[in-house]
Amino acid sequence: MLKDLLRPWKFRAACLPWRLAAASGLYRGRGAPVQFVVEKADWAIRWVGEHVRDEIDGFAPGTVETTVDPQRLANRIVHFGSQYMWLAWGPHLPACNRYATSFFHGKREDGPEIAEHIDRFLDSVPRLSMVVTGAGLIERRLLGWGVPREKLVRIPIGVDTKTFLPPSLEQRAAARARFGIAPDRVVVGSFQKDGQGWGDGMEPKRIKGPDILVQAAAELAKDFPVTVFLTGPARGYVKRELEARGIPFVHTYAKGHAELAECYHALDLYFVTSREEGGPMGLMESMSSGVPVVSSRVGMAPDLVTDGVCGALTDPEDAAAVAARAAAILALPPASAEAMRRAAREAVKVADWSVVGREHWEKVYRPLLAR
Structure with a gap:
């Protein structure tokens, strides 16, 4: 598209006068010493930056700001919330900044465009002071690609464990009543964006595994009265496919x-059926809420989920295994099910935002400020 072809020139033009002014010494920059670049969309990358900023502000006030407009940044530590934003803006920004970027997911096998993107990212690593990733799987991948150990930091994607709490019986009943879900339904959650773009999402985003989600739900529905609970934008493909199979679903947009x-209070299970992930945030939120997770071995799931103890892990693209592990969890005696819920919440506390914010400060920002 013409818009995509013109985007690099737009960024270059926006940055050029400020870069020249910084290079000549006429402009020293403005704002907090650490600038976290987030997306305009009210979604995961923005949430990560805002939570990190707010946590650090509690013990180092005024040190970190978030911005969606990095073109004027000079003589700052600039942390991009994703490698995509870094590659879009980084080539046009001045050398007087010190740069970090988060790299949450991506592998060459995901397609030729992703493979080209990864090559571009690796070419950019010499300009980066730090690369932040959330998952051990991705950390090992980046090391294998040649990212220097001294530049690579693993910090989990966070969760607010004070907001995402296990429900009481009354809260569970109230949540189901609010969303029109009968008490006897087995409710499977999938809270994500798994369609292309920000529209109706009729074209599936294959990497998120919406096809596997539908297949697993259909398999589980052979033996249980399944209702699928969806949140998030661009879920059209999943809704169409569930409807075609006669599987009831609820779709809502949570405001905050x-x-x-x-929404988590209404769930019996949460499915992560992605082929590739960085977290996802739904993994941590469901664990914090005491909802058992059945997840493919992607993103942070292998780091947080002890298989059979606080959830279940399956190979990617194995819908039958997802359904089988879900059925096994549903068949647990009440005491064992409660133990799994408690273990999940305990395991995810390492990703509370208070820990994640402190780790960004200790492992990324404070060392860069000292250079």
Whole structure:
């Protein structure tokens, strides 16, 4: 598209006068010493930056700001919330900044465009002071690609464990009543964006595994009265496919984290069926909410989920295994099910935002400020 072809020139033009002014010494920059670049969309990358900023502000006030407009940044530590934003803006920004970027997911096998993107990212690593990733799987991948150990930091994607809490019986009943879900339904959650773009999402985003989600739900529905609970934008493909199979579903847009937490209260299980992930945030939120997770071995799931203890892990693209592990969890005696819920919440505390914010400070920003 013409818009995509013109985007690099737009960024270059926006940055050029500020880069020249910084290079000549006429401009020293403005704002907090650490600038976290987030997306305009009210979604995961923005949430990560805002939580990190807010946590650090509690013990180092005024040190970190978030921005969606990095073109004027000079003589700052600039942390891009994703490698995609880094590659879009980084080539046009001045050398007087010190740069970090988060790299949450991506592998060459995901397609030729992703493979080209990864090559471009690796070419950019010499300009980066730090690369932050959330998952051990991705950390090992980046090391294998040649990212220097001294530049690579693993910090989990966070969760607010004070907001995402296990429900009481009354809260569970209230959540189901609010969303029109009968008490006897087995409710499987999938809270994500798995369609292309920000529209109706009729074209599936294959990497997120919406086809596997539908297949697993259909398999589980052979033996249980399944209702699938969806949140997030661009879910059209999943809704169409569930409807075609006669599987009831609920789709809502949560307004803020408090409403999202209530959505988790209605669940019996949460499915992560992605082929590739960085987290996802739904993994941590469901564990914090005491909802058992059945996840493919992607993103942070192998780091947080002890298989059979606080959830279940399957190979990617194995819908039958997802359904079988879900059925096994549903068949647990009440005491064992409660132990799994408690273990999940305990395991995810390492990713509480208070820990994640402190680790960004200790492992990334404070060392860079000292250079």
